[in-house]
Amino acid sequence: MPTLLRRAAVALVVTLMPLAWTSSVRAAGDVVIGAVFPLTGNAAQVGIDARAALETEAEIINGHHDMPMLLGAGGGLAQLGGAHVRLVFADSQNNPQTARAEAERLITQDHVAAIIGSYTSATAATISQVTERYQVPYISADNSSPSLTERGLHWIFRTSPTDVMFTGAMFEFMQAIGERTGHKAASVALIYEDSIFGSDSAAVQRKDAAAAGIRVAADIRYRANSPSLSTEVERLHAADADVLLPSSYTSDAILLMRAMHESGYAPRAIIAQDAGFVQQSFLDAVGPLAEGVMSRSAFALDATRARPAIAPVNALFHARAGKDLNDLTSRDITALQVLADAIGRAGTTQPEKLRAALAATRIDGAQTIMPWRGVAFDDKGQNSEADPVIQQIQGGTWHTVFPFAVATAAPVWNVGK
Amino acid sequence: MTPVLLLQVMALGLLTGLVYALVAAGLSLIFGLMDVVNFAHGQFLMLAMYAAFAVHAASGVGVALELPLVVLLLFVLGVATYRGLIARALGVATNRGMVQIFVTFGLGIFLTGAAQFVFGGDFRSIGDGMLANRSLILHGLHLPLAQVAAAVVCLLAFAALALISRTEFGRALAATREDREAVALIGIDRNRIFALGWGLGCAAVGVAGVMLVQFYYVSPNVGADFALIAYVTVALGGFGSLLGALVAGILIGEVEALTALLLEPSLKQVGMFAIYLAVLMLRPRGLFGRL
Amino acid sequence: MAKLPDNAILRRRRRELAAGGAVLLALAVLPLPIADVYTQNLIIMALLFAGLAQAWNILGGYCGQISLGHALYFGIGGYVSTLLFLRAGLPPSLGMFAGGLAAGAAALLVGWPCFRLSGHYYAIATLVVAQIAYLLALNWDFIGGATGLYVPFHAESWGDLAFRTTKRPFHYIALAFAAAAWFAGYLIEGSRWGYAWRAMRDDPVAARSLAVRLLPSKMAAASISGGLAGIGGAIFAQYVGYIDPDSVMSLQLSILIALPAVIGGVGTLWGPLLGAAVQVPISEVSRSWLGGAGRGSDLMIYGALIVTVALLRPAGLASLLRPARRPPPAAEARNANAA
DSSP states (O other), rough: HHHHHHHHHHHHHHHOOOGGGOOOOTTTOOOOEEEEOOOOOTHHHHHHHHHHHHHHHHHHSSOOOOSSSTTOOOBGGGGGGGOOOOEEEEEETTTTHHHHHHHHHHHHHHHSSSSSSSHHHHHHHHHHHHHHHTTOEEESSSOOGGGGGGSOOOOOOOSSSSHHHHHHHHHHHHHHHHHHHSOOOEEEEEEEESSSSHHHHHHHHHHHHHHTTEEEEEEEEEEETTTHHHHHHHHHHHHSSSEEEOOOOOHHHHHHHHHHHHHTTSSSSSEEGGGGGGGGHHHHHHHGTTTTOOEEEEHHHHHHOTTTOOOOOHHHHHHHHHOOOOHHHHHHHHHHHHHHHHHHHHTSSOHHHHHHHTTOOEEEEEGGGSOOSEEEBOTBBBBBOOOOOOEEEEEEEEEEEEEEGOOOOOOOHHHHH | OHHHHHHOOOOOHHHHHHHHHHHHHHHHHHHHSSSOOOHHHHHHHHHHHHHHHHHHHOOOHHHHHHHHHHHHHHHHHHHHHIIIIHHHHHHHOOHHHHHHHHHHHHHHHHHHHHHHHOOOOOBOOSSSSSHHHHTOOOOOOEEEEHHHHHHHHHHHHHHHHHHHTSHHHHHHHHHHOOTHHHHTTTTTOOHHHHHHHHHHHHHHHHHHHHHHHSOOOOTTTTHEEEEHHHHHHHHHHHHHHHHHHHHHHHHHHHHHHHHHHOGGGHHHHHHHHHHHHHHHHOOTTTTTTTO | OOOOOHHHHHHHHHHHHHHHEEHHHHHTTTTTOOOOHHHHHHHHHHHHHHHHHHHHIIIIIOOHHHHOOHHHHHHHHHHHHHHHHHHHHOOOOHHHHHHHHHHHHHHHHHHHHTTOHHHHHHHHHHHHHHHHHHHHHHHHHHTTTTEEEOOOOOOOOOOTTBBBOOOOOHHHHHHHHHHHHHHHHHHHHHHHHHHHHHHHHHHHHHHHHHHHHHHHHHHHHHHHHHHHHHHHHHHHHHHSSOHHHHHOOOHHHHHHHHHHHHHOOTOOOOOHHHHHHHHHHHHHHHHHHGGGGGGSSHHHHHHHHHHHHHHHOOGGGGGGGGOOOOOHHHHHHHHHHHH
């Protein structure tokens, strides 16, 4: 009887041990990388797509696909004897507390060499605090809130542009197109959701507009995921600015476009702060209504001539996710590429050496799928060579229209008409 | 601000408010009948929207087919929920109030997960429906056709619910509500009435879901925001009052729209919540509540 | 309710206290053999939610006022202590009591008008008040607005409740919090108010006549409950190092605060602790296990579990601890009337 009892107790302990489920069995020599994204909740689709993107890049690094880009030859990380990259995913639920706990779990239990994340800025805020304390690199693939790299953290490296860089590109474009056509934008209207993404974006836009001498005709902060945006649209309609600058996630972007159409309001130009406007589900939902919408982007799917890797990488991703690469998924791929390159050059996952290798990153843009000059981090960990582009939906697909040097189509600019 | 703008915004507030009213009507009906607040109400709405979306994608026929199919489905779902869960929750010996809250709350979480499992997390919408992206223009007012249709159907649904309450079944509903013990004596099966009440309440949500998805997107979490508004609507109108749900829905739609127009759009829900609290301070049982 | 002889009550109370001491001791040595950070985090969150649920239980369980807005008090505590730290340099070890006071005062402000409402009207009113506060916080730039507030990390210090990677100090902070909430519940259970509330809960007719007379005691329950939740919010803010309206004031959080008490047993001394010990690990484990798949299966399991527990154990898991007792006659009569 006592043995039975003891056995029962042991069984109980084993099943209840929260450790039991993360038996991190590691194949010898694998480089383990953590990824924290929202996999459930309102932003779930972004995380699910990010997962497909990161898995695509891992497949490129580990396999033999011979992509014309850095690490495209495959066969694992040569400097580590062909070690494979292995990804461990965690669900942040788009909740800062959960993101923090999951980052800690990845570091302490899965012993990841670095963490990639995380889509929303609030989760990046806590993940970067954890990586700072544990001294593990955090590669911010797609968080654009400027404050992240302004907090004096040593272990954060952001490959993608910030809202400041993105918004800067939007105003540069307005300036350039105004000069080219003779129809300058005299006023803009801001409409942005009330979470951290929209508020940060609008703050930068307000500043840039003031600097460019452009009047802000409407400044509308709306409640995210509202059942209706029609009143907000009526206010925009009444303000009737030259250029509408929306910052919205997918759900609100769909609602906004439909409400504008229904109220008979057609802004002369829309330049979106990315996010919802570049999601496939947005295009599916609003179809022809989206014609002519512009967005800043870190990625240009049509830049295939300058970036020969885009087509084959996109094909590989499409096979996995059933959709084309977009602004977010392309940045996820690049983040893992940059990280893998640094691990290779460090020759180890030892944190200090990896950090030094990341800081010394020098990648030419042509070696990536991005239209950037390249990847090189400044002393705050921000990639200073990530030049955004402006794209426009023409004929149902995105075309790069600015900078003019890399443009694949001429912008349709209705201001002044 | 021009008078046209004000009128336009108020018209849109009315259209939105009627949808709120119908979502709330189902909740109110169930509560009035048996003192149960369905905390999975938003998820039922979400399911109705997905079902309509699926019917649309499969057939392409439009609202005429989506309405009867989805309403039937939701009716069955409502009856099944009552028989499978609620009847049990009402039968527990202690803590009945808590148990029913958390049973329906848990059901809501389950349904959200199930929707994500089946449909994925992406936003879906009917972009090519008959009603999509068209507007009625009346004296300079732009009225989205899909929302006008939704408002009309909502009014019809209210009329139908009012008619049902005059039938024999409706009298049985009322009798059961008044005195649960006495009805047994005159041969009314209380359980059957409750089950039908759940079916009816969910069918109302089904109507709302079908009409909503004609102009709104659907995702696994879409129900949450509508549900919150529905709870406020029901409490504002008075739990159990059909007329209360209608009046409160319209009131909330208008207050929301006018707050967004005249004050701060990001505070529009504060406007409607504040009205709700103000009314509750004057009438602790809502506008038309007897319970 | 059958009246127990005084010394029997006294004996039972003494037994409860002894059991409380034993559990406290066990929880105090619990972290010593656990080296793994993730499990430590799990235990800390469970303790924190045990304390929060007990805070909720004081108002929602003993006093019978089902609040769906406790995230308001949690958020006020978190924001007040964090802002005092950021703007006035007050160390959070003191600031958390300021946060608790502010939250307790807010609970009085909410309670005064809302206690006139009954049943579901009260529950939805608390939900609405919390939602208003959440929306205002989101729009109020002085407290960080939607961007939220970062808690800066200078050096490890008990005064600042700041520790680099070690979790053990937070284990004891959370344990102290849970123990304080438990003890508050213990005192209330034995107090005159406790008896009056139970009588009110069990006998709706008496309740109506008692309702007016009981208002002051309800207000006291609200302020204790809200104040404790505020202290919990302040601890949470220090622990996570970042707060924004979504993570400390959302409707979902209000539910999460109430849930352990319901799973464990509403209006019982041990329910909240038991409920948190079950609920927090289950939600974490189902996410860590299944959440990575991004298919929603974690939500399905979590939801199904809540339904199952609520149906199979309507009096909560705490009812497993003692043999089934007949419900008090008044409650029995009410059930027969309604069922």
